[in-house]
Amino acid sequence: QLAGVQLWHEVHAAVRGRFPDAAPQRLKYQTISALIGIFIDDLTTETSRRIAACGITSVDDLRRVNTMVAGFSDELTRKNRELKLFLLENLYHHYKVERMRVKAERYLANLFQTYAAYPTLLPVKYLKKMELFGRERVICDYIAGMTDRFALDEYKRLFEPYERV
Known part of the structure; x- marks a missing residue:
C-alpha cells in the first residue's frame, strides 16, 4: 500500500537500486533510514536557506524575524503531508494499534490511580519529592520515567495476586 505514496515510492526505489538483493524487511528498514536522512538534510538545507x-x-x-525559519522545503512538506495522511489512515488508526493504545491507557490510568490512593507504594525518593512538587506531578513523573517493560511488570506486581512483589 505504501508504494502508492510518492515519497515512499521514490525513496524505496532508490534503496532497491542500491540493495537489489536485499530481503523485503531489510529494504523496509533501509527505506526508513533513508527517509530520516532525507528529512534531516532537507531541514538543515532549507533552514540555512531561510536564515540567509x-x-x-x-x-x-x-527573535525579530516574524516568520518560520526552521522547516522543510515546500516540496518535502507536500510529500510528507501525503505520507502522514496515509499513516494516519492506515496505521495510527488501525484497529490493532487502537487496541494497544486503549490497553496502555488503562494500564497507566490504573497505575496512576493506585499510586495516588496509596503513595507509599512509590519508592521513598519520590515520596520526598511530593512535598515540594505535589502528589500528581510526582506520580506523573514517576510513570513517565518507566520503560514499557517496567510499567507492565509494575502493573503485574500491583494487581496480579501471584506475582512476586
Missing part, C-alpha cells in the same frame, strides 16, 4: 534569505546573523535577528 532573512539576513539572520544573530539570535537577536532571529
Whole structure:
C-alpha cells in the first residue's frame, strides 16, 4: 500500500537500486533510514536557506524575524503531508494499534490511580519529592520515567495476586 505514496515510492526505489538483493524487511528498514536522512538534510538545507534569505546573523535577528525559519522545503512538506495522511489512515488508526493504545491507557490510568490512593507504594525518593512538587506531578513523573517493560511488570506486581512483589 505504501508504494502508492510518492515519497515512499521514490525513496524505496532508490534503496532497491542500491540493495537489489536485499530481503523485503531489510529494504523496509533501509527505506526508513533513508527517509530520516532525507528529512534531516532537507531541514538543515532549507533552514540555512531561510536564515540567509532573512539576513539572520544573530539570535537577536532571529527573535525579530516574524516568520518560520526552521522547516522543510515546500516540496518535502507536500510529500510528507501525503505520507502522514496515509499513516494516519492506515496505521495510527488501525484497529490493532487502537487496541494497544486503549490497553496502555488503562494500564497507566490504573497505575496512576493506585499510586495516588496509596503513595507509599512509590519508592521513598519520590515520596520526598511530593512535598515540594505535589502528589500528581510526582506520580506523573514517576510513570513517565518507566520503560514499557517496567510499567507492565509494575502493573503485574500491583494487581496480579501471584506475582512476586
